[in-house]
Amino acid sequence: MVHDLIIRNGTVIDGTGKPGFKADVAINGERITTVGDASEAAYQTIDATGKLVTPGFIDTHTHMDAQFMWDPLGTPTCWHGITTLVLGSCGVSFAPVKQSDHMVLAKVLESVEGIPAESIMSSLRWNWETFGEYYDALDACPKGVNVCGMIGHAATRYHAMGEESLKRDRNPTPDEIKTMQAAIDEAMEAGALGFSTSRTLTHKTSEGIPIPGTFAHLDELVALAQAIGRHNKGIFQWAPGFGEYENYPTTEYPETRKEIHRIAEVNRQSGCPVIFSAFTHEAVPTIQTLYLGWLDEERANGAQARPMVSSRVNTVMVGLCNWMPIRDASAWRALYSLPYPERLSAIQDEKTRVQLLDIPSESDERLGKMLYRFGPMECEYVRKPENLLCNIAQENDERPIETIVRLFCETGGRQLFAFATNNHNLAHVEEVVRYRDTLLGLGDAGAHVNAICDASLSTHALTYWHDERQLFSLEETIRRLTSDGAEAFGIPERGLLKPGYYADVNVIDADNLRMEIPEFVYDLPVGAGRWTQRAQGYDYTLVNGKVVVENDNHTGRLVGKLIRI
Known part of the structure; x- marks a missing residue:
């Protein structure tokens, strides 16, 4: 037998968590046929001597629902070994939708996830109303990676209730519940992974109103989960508002306790597994200890629920290329009104630099305590005191704003600065990461594109939590990035190197694996900008048996599939 492709002599980390072993991986068509000794001939051979051979990684929390309509490669995830993406997170999806409501959903994604509505409206054909029809449209798009998705609460509720869905005290009528359940039934029959909801107050419309579903009562959530559960498949993804509804000051967080119970009850009354986002925050330093303890109590009472965590500081990056958190100085507003190349020229002018330094002292102090130097040479996500702006300024006997301008000039505009929105303290993050059954996810690829780029979560997990911190073995880290997500979300025949499974495979040069400095590019439709980030060390990435990286x-091959369950 002649195989289409054989990856020879690599160290196979098969995704099960078992110790790695030397083996060949043979592929025919889209499937793995052998993991072991493949002595037969092959049309194509990859020499993986000294390299790791792993399953393709699965990113279980993204917002690339619209991006594939204009970016078939699925950047930047494709550069980090990701071969399968989950769409429709946080209650936000593009279906169901009435023809009159296209801009409503575009504006929701813009305000919640920072993707310009103009880019969305200029690129989507909107040739769908139901989720199944959206899935068909997505299926027809060329893709470099595999995609699957969930139907979102915001779209489902707005489709059933219109603007009434935005009112905090407006509960759906029985008929409106039936309409939402019918939409979920249609989505599940079309192959959706499940349903997602958002209950965080940070997810708002462009008018500043929390998105539909934020304040849904338990009976509504249970009714929608039961619509999933009766299909005997599917999950309920939940973005909670831990710590947001409390009456401060408090150290007991009773509203967070209620939210954990609500999560558990939705599962117990529907049979639908719940996966919830688990963030930490320096303002509530004990909350993760409490909610994990309460989760233990609910699990002991039969609840099937798991946390998902972003395993690093959630990092907002600012610089000359995109924006700076300086809103009270006209010189800065004028600078950022210019195209990026002209900003580079402007900061070379002494008069302009003097004007940029003229900001209120309280703003100067705030910047010094808020921002950390990021790059421009090394990609370092751990916040270190020597990189805090006020410390750099003090060391150079200058004001923080002077440090910013000086570094912009010295680096030709390449110097970046960063601040955290959550997961500030890595000890708190580690507490959640160590919790049994925590999923590594929340890279938020495709979201907040002018501010963050956490889509490199897979590369970060390998280089930081495994290599630098040695918190997990290599095999356990790979398991968490592959089969763990596939099993949790019910994604079939992915996440393992196993005969019969789809040939989504990485060949990794672990000794040289690293993240590159994020780059701000203006490649969105209508010229909008976003962060992207490449990596080094991914010698090969295969999707469905074909080399895509x-x-x-990227090789330009578009062999990804829409996965229907």
Whole structure:
């Protein structure tokens, strides 16, 4: 037998968590046929001597629902070994939708996830109303990675209730519940992974109103989960508002306790597993200890629920290329009104630099305590005191704003600065990461694109939590990035190197694996900008048996599939 492709002599980390072993991986068509000794001939051979051979990684929390309509490669996830993406997170999806409501959903995604509505409206054909029809449209798009998705609460509720869905005290009528359940039934029959909801107050419309579903009562959530559960498949993804509804000051967080119970009850009354986002925050330093303890109590009473965590500081990056958190100085507003190349020229002018330094002292102090130097040479996500702006300024006997301007000039505009929105303290993050059954996710690829780029979560997990911190073995880290997510979300025949499974595979040069400095590019439709980030060390990434990344560069092959369950 002649195989289509054989990856020879690599160290196979198969995704099960078992110790790695030397083996060949043979592929025919889209499937793995052998993991072991493949002595037969092959049309194509990859020499993986000294390299890791792993399943393709699965990113279980993204917002790339619209991006594939204009970016078939699925950047930047494709550069980090990701071969399968989950769409429709946080209650936000593009279906169901009435023809009159296209801009409503575009504005929701813009305000919640920072993707310009103009980019969305200029690129989507909107040739759908139901989720199944959206899935068909997504299926027809060329893709470099595999995608699957959930139907979102915001779209489902707005489709059933219109603007009434935005009112905090407006509960759906029985008929409106039936309409939402019918939409979920249609989505599940079309192959959706499940349903997602958002209950965080940070997810708002462009008018500043929390998105539909934020204040849904337990009976509504249970009714929608039961619509999933009766299909005997599917999950309920939940973005909670831990700590947001409390009456401060408090150290007991009773509203968070209620939210954990609500999560558990939705599962117990529907049979639908719940996966919830688990963030930490320096303002509530004990909350993760409490909610994990309460989760233990609910699990002991039969609840099937798991946390998902972003395993690093959630990092907002600012610089000359995108924006700076300086809103009270006209010189800065004028600078950012210019196209980026002209900003580079402007800061070379002495008069302009003097004007940029003229900001209120309280703003100067705030910047010094808020911002950390990021790059421009090394990609370092751990916040270190020597990189805090006020410390750099003090060391150089200058004001923080002078440090910013000086570093912009010295680096030709390449110097970046960063601040955290959550997960400030890595000890708190580690507490959640160590919790049994925590999923590594929340890279938020495709979201907040002018501020963050956490889509490199897979590369970060390997280089930081495994290599630098040695918190997990290599095998356990790979398991968490592959089969763990596939099993939790019910994604079939992915996440393992196993005969019969789809040939989504990485060949990794672990000794040289690293993240590159994020880059701000203006490649969104209508010229909008976003952060993207490449990596080094991914010698090969295969999707459905074909090489899509070779030596860290995309081959242009668009062999990804829409996965229906």
